[in-house]
Amino acid sequence: MTGFASVASEDPQARIGVSVRTLNHRYLDVQLKMPSLLAALEAGVRSAIAARVSRGRVEVSVSLQLGAVAGVDVELN
Numbered sequence: 001m002t003g004f005a006s007v008a009s010e011d012p013q014a015r016i017g018v019s020v021r022t023l024n025h026r027y028l029d030v031q032l033k034m035p036s037l038l039a040a041l042e043a044g045v046r047s048a049i050a051a052r053v054s055r056g057r058v059e060v061s062v063s064l065q066l067g068a069v070a071g072v073d074v075e076l077n
Contacts (some may be wrong), residue, residue, distance in 0.1 A: 017063040026056040034062040 006019040030049050032042055049058055 011067075013047045013067050015067070016063045019061045020063075021059040022053070023057040023059075025055060028053060028055050029057040031057070031059045032062075033060070037064060038062060 002024060003022045004020070006017070008015065008017040010016075028050060030046055032044060032045060034045075045060065049060070
């Protein structure tokens with residue numbers, strides 16, 4: 001079992017890219033590389049992978065680039 005996939009999505013607020021690489025392995029070995037901003041999602045990603053893959057080395061890399069936040073104009077009297 002070997003494979004590679006990559007996908008990216010963009011909107012005005014952020015751009016996110018995900019790439020997945022799998023290799024044959026005797027047991028399930030999940031390696032995640034995610035920005036610290038998305039660390040809360042790590043357990044959910046691991047369980048979603050384990051629900052679909054029973055064995056192999058799965059390397060998931062996530063990149064996140066936040067878009068420019070519209071500034072607030074402040075005017076002092």
